[in-house]
Amino acid sequence: MAMQTDAQRAFAEAGNPVPIGMLCELTHRCPLQCPYCSNPIELERKNEELDTSVWTRVLHEAAELGVLQVHLSGGEPAARRDLEQIVAACYDAGLYSNLITAGVNISRERLAALVDAGLDHVQLSFQGATEATTALVSHMPSAHSRKLAFAHEVAQFGLPLTLNAVIHRANIEQIDDFIELAITLGARRIEIAHAQYYGWALANRAALMPSREQTMRAVDKVERAREKYHGRLVIDSVVPDYHARYPKACMQGWGRQTLNVTPAGKVLPCHAAETIPGLEFWNVAEHSLVDIWKKSPAFTAYRGTSWMPERCHGCDRREIDWGGCRCQALALTGDAAETDPVCVHSPWHDEVKQIAEEESVHLIDMEQQAFRYRRPGG
Amino acid sequence: MSDQTPSRVPALSRGVRMREDKARGGWVLLAPERVFKLDDIGRAVLEYTDGVRSEAEIIDLLAARYSADRAQIASDVAQFFDGLSQRRVLEFH
Ligand code: SF4
Ligand code: SF4
Numbered sequence: 001m002a003m004q005t006d007a008q009r010a011f012a013e014a015g016n017p018v019p020i021g022m023l024c025e026l027t028h029r030c031p032l033q034c035p036y037c038s039n040p041i042e043l044e045r046k047n048e049e050l051d052t053s054v055w056t057r058v059l060h061e062a063a064e065l066g067v068l069q070v071h072l073s074g075g076e077p078a079a080r081r082d083l084e085q086i087v088a089a090c091y092d093a094g095l096y097s098n099l100i101t102a103g104v105n106i107s108r109e110r111l112a113a114l115v116d117a118g119l120d121h122v123q124l125s126f127q128g129a130t131e132a133t134t135a136l137v138s139h140m141p142s143a144h145s146r147k148l149a150f151a152h153e154v155a156q157f158g159l160p161l162t163l164n165a166v167i168h169r170a171n172i173e174q175i176d177d178f179i180e181l182a183i184t185l186g187a188r189r190i191e192i193a194h195a196q197y198y199g200w201a202l203a204n205r206a207a208l209m210p211s212r213e214q215t216m217r218a219v220d221k222v223e224r225a226r227e228k229y230h231g232r233l234v235i236d237s238v239v240p241d242y243h244a245r246y247p248k249a250c251m252q253g254w255g256r257q258t259l260n261v262t263p264a265g266k267v268l269p270c271h272a273a274e275t276i277p278g279l280e281f282w283n284v285a286e287h288s289l290v291d292i293w294k295k296s297p298a299f300t301a302y303r304g305t306s307w308m309p310e311r312c313h314g315c316d317r318r319e320i321d322w323g324g325c326r327c328q329a330l331a332l333t334g335d336a337a338e339t340d341p342v343c344v345h346s347p348w349h350d351e352v353k354q355i356a357e358e359e360s361v362h363l364i365d366m367e368q369q370a371f372r373y374r375r376p377g378g
Numbered sequence: 379m380s381d382q383t384p385s386r387v388p389a390l391s392r393g394v395r396m397r398e399d400k401a402r403g404g405w406v407l408l409a410p411e412r413v414f415k416l417d418d419i420g421r422a423v424l425e426y427t428d429g430v431r432s433e434a435e436i437i438d439l440l441a442a443r444y445s446a447d448r449a450q451i452a453s454d455v456a457q458f459f460d461g462l463s464q465r466r467v468l469e470f471h
Pocket of ligand 1: 030031032033034036037038039074075076102125
C-alpha cells in the first residue's frame with residue numbers, strides 16, 4: 001500500500017524516532033480566557049472527553065513507546081474530577097508527571113491528594129506580574145491572588161515549581177517583575193515564552209505583538225537576569241520568532257519527540273496542528289498509540305525530509321530546523337508545506353518582518369477591547 | 379573548589395529522579411521539563427548519591443569501584459555535582 005511505504009520512509013528519514021514527551025490536554029474547560037490560548041478556536045466539549053480508563057491505557061502505552069515525561073494540561077486540567085487518578089496512572093506507568101495549571105481552582109486538600117498520587121512537578125502560569133495585568137489578560141479579577149496562594153501551597157508541599165509567563169505587548173515590560181516573582185515564590189525555573197501566533201493568538205495578533213525594540217529589550221533583560229540568578233533560577237526563554245533569521249526546529253522536527261493528545265483523544269504532532277486543514281488525525285479510541293506514532297497520516301505528513309519544498313530539501317539546515325513550524329508556514333503563507341517564512345531564504349521573509357513591525361506600531365494603545373477572549377464557540 | 383567541598387552532602391532535588399530509559403537504552407535523570415542522559419559514570423555517581431553520603435565518601439566508593447586515580451575522580455565528581463546544582467536538580471545538605 002502506498003500510504004504504508006510513505007509512512008515507513010518518513011519514519012526512517014526522521015531517524016526512527018522515539019517520543020520523549022506527551023502533552024495530555026485533559027480538557028478544554030478553563031476558568032480563564034487568555035487571548036493567546038493555544039487551544040483551538042473550536043474547543044472540544046465536556047461530553048466528548050476521554051474517560052479515566054482510556055487515559056490510563058494511553059499513559060501505559062506511552063510509557064511502553066518510550067515516553068518519559070507527561071505534561072497534564074488543558075484548558076485547566078484540574079477542571080477534571082479524576083485528575084488524581086490520572087496522576088496516579090502516570091506514577092504506575094513510571095512516567096514523570098508535570099501539572100500545567102492556571103492555579104486558580106485547586107484547593108489545599110486537592111493539592112495534597114495530587115501529591116499523594118505521585119505528582120512530580122507543577123508549572124503555574126502567570127498572565128501578568130501584577131494583579132491588574134493578570135486580571136486584564138486572564139479576564140478573572142481574583143486570578144492573581146489565587147495564584148499566589150496556590151504557589152505558596154506548592155512550596156509548602158515541597159513540590160518543585162516552574163512559573164510560566166506568556167509574553168506579549170500587555171506584559172512585556174514586566175520581564176524583571178516576573179523573574180522577581182519567581183524568586184519570591186521559590187520557583188526553581190521560569191519560562192519566558194513569547195506568544196506564538198496561531199489559533200487564538202493569531203486572531204489577537206494585532207493586540208498582542210510587541211515592537212521590535214520591546215522584544216530586544218526583553219531578550220536583554222532575560223540575559224541579565226540569567227547572570228544575576230545563575231544557579232538559583234533556571235530561566236528558559238522561547239525567543240520570539242518573527243524577528244529571527246532562521247526558524248526554530250519546531251517540536252524538534254515534526255513527529256520526532258512529542259505527541260499531543262486532545263481531550264477527545266485525537267493525537268496531534270503539535271498542539272496547533274489542527275489549524276492545518278486536510279490532516280487526518282487518528283484517535284486513541286480507535287488505534288494504539290504506537291500505531292498512531294508510527295503510521296498515522298498526520299504524523300507522516302511533515303515527518304522527515306521528503307515532504308519539503310526544494311528550498312529546504314536542498315539546504316544544509318534541513319535536519320537542524322526541519323523547515324521550521326508548519327502551523328506558522330500555513331498562517332503566514334497559506335501553505336503548510338512551505339518553508340517557515342521566518343527563514344531568510346523564504347520569499348515571504350520580508351513580509352513577515354514587516355507584519356511584525358507594522359502591527360506593533362499601529363496599535364500601541366493596549367485596550368481591553370482589543371482582545372478577543374477565548375471562549376467556547378469563539 | 380575549597381578543601382571543605384568533599385564534606386558537602388549532595389542529594390537530588392525533590393521532583394528529580396533517575397530511571398532506566400529502555401526505549402532508547404541507558405539511564406536518564408528526569409527533571410522538570412528536562413531529561414539528562416547519563417553515562418555509566420554519571421549513573422554510578424548518582425547511585426551512591428542518597429542524601430546521606432558525603433561527596434568524599436562517594437569519591438572513595440568510585441575510586442574503589444573503578445580502581446582509578448582518586449584526585450581525577452574527585453575533580454570529575456565535583457564538576458558533575460556543580461553542573462547539576464547549577465541546573466537546580468541537585469542540592470547540597
Ligand atoms: S492559556 Fe489561559 S485560557 Fe488557555 S488554558 Fe491556559 S489559562 Fe486557560
Ligand atoms: S531553507 Fe528551510 S531548511 Fe534551510 S534554513 Fe530555511 S527553513 Fe531551514
